[in-house]
Amino acid sequence: MTPALPAAVLWDMDGTLIDSEPYWFEAQADLVARFGGTWSDEEALELVGAGLWLTAEVMQRKGCPWDADAIVDHLTDAVLEGIRREVPWRPGARELLSSLRERDVTTGLVTMSIRRMATEVAEAASQHLGGTAFDVIVSGDDVGVPKPDPEAYLLAAAQLDVEIRDCVAIEDSPTGLTAAVASGAASIGVPLMLPIADGPTHTLWSTLDGRTPEDLAVVLAERTAQNSTGGA
Numbered sequence: 001m002t003p004a005l006p007a008a009v010l011w012d013m014d015g016t017l018i019d020s021e022p023y024w025f026e027a028q029a030d031l032v033a034r035f036g037g038t039w040s041d042e043e044a045l046e047l048v049g050a051g052l053w054l055t056a057e058v059m060q061r062k063g064c065p066w067d068a069d070a071i072v073d074h075l076t077d078a079v080l081e082g083i084r085r086e087v088p089w090r091p092g093a094r095e096l097l098s099s100l101r102e103r104d105v106t107t108g109l110v111t112m113s114i115r116r117m118a119t120e121v122a123e124a125a126s127q128h129l130g131g132t133a134f135d136v137i138v139s140g141d142d143v144g145v146p147k148p149d150p151e152a153y154l155l156a157a158a159q160l161d162v163e164i165r166d167c168v169a170i171e172d173s174p175t176g177l178t179a180a181v182a183s184g185a186a187s188i189g190v191p192l193m194l195p196i197a198d199g200p201t202h203t204l205w206s207t208l209d210g211r212t213p214e215d216l217a218v219v220l221a222e223r224t225a226q227n228s229t230g231g232a
Contacts, residue, residue, distance in 0.1 A: 003221035005105050005213055007166035010156050010185060011097070011134070012049075013111035013121060015172035015192045019088040020079060021048060027078035028059065031071070035063040048193050049175030051112045051146025052076070076117050083117075087124050090172075090192070092208030098129050103213050107133065108156040110169070112140040112147055136160055148175045153183035165224070168216045170208070177202055186223035188216075200226075 014020045028047070029039040039062065047055050052075065056068035064071060100107055111118050118139045125133035138156045145151050157164040169180035172192040180187035181201045188203045189196040198204055203219050205211065 002214075003217040005103060005217050006168040006186070006220050007162040008106040008108055008135075008157065008160050008168075009100055009216060010108045010110050010153055010167055010169040010180070011093075012169075012171045012173075012176045012180075013109055013118060014113060015048065015090075016170055016176075016190060017090060017093050017097075017109070017125070018083070018121060019090055019192065020083060021193050022088075023079040023082040024075065026082075027075045028055070030078070031059055031064055031074060032062045035065070037062040045193060049112070049147055049171075049173030052114060052140050054146065072114060076114055079113075080117055080120060083121065083124075087121070090190075090208060092211055094125065094128055096208050096211050096213075097125060097133060099213050100216075101129055101131060101133070105213060106135050106160055106162065108136045108138065108160055109134040110138045110152045110156050112152070114141045115139040148178035148182070150179050150183035153180055153185055157183070157185075165227070166220070168220050186220045188219060 011017050025044040028044055032039040047058065052072045053068050056071040059071050109118055109122055118137050122134050122137055136156055136159045138152045140146060143151045143155060153169055154164060157167055164184045167185040169185040169187045170190060171177040171180050171187065172190050173194055174196055177187055177189045177196060188205055190205050190208055196204060
């Protein structure tokens, strides 16, 4: 029997849909340097998947005198400048998203970037697909608690009027994957900047390239069966 397709597929953005992390790293380093500080790749990696207001707190500790909202806006503007030059799509992401839309599978974008950036990336995806890429966007300024808390994923499922246990979430970072797993979604990790440990709570893929809606259906069916038998 062919497994049922997910009620919705919930996509992380930075590092999952697009390879924007290098833009973030550059923006962070430039801002810290503006006020006489230094910024390492290791420090940048610690913030992958985290909320932008946490990033702002780190920037303040590194000597930036601006308030948190100003820092978030500045970093977002810098990253958007890079994305407008070239959208760095992850391998297989647009193709899988297009296949899902062709099969009328509901999709959501669940990101800790702020809404104006998420909207611009979603519009770029829609232009590529020739139709609406995402049925809902949940961004970092929509939630009270950022990833690794599951609030963003639960909010997306509520807005889509689907059960989170019937959804598949796709993430690239340990922080984001923790949020997805905690929400109750069948969760897939596709590592980029940081390794993701294998484990019983999630599925690991090396790439989205060549993946299909049916592959997502299998992941959901396996997770549902595991949960029904009392597994992790």
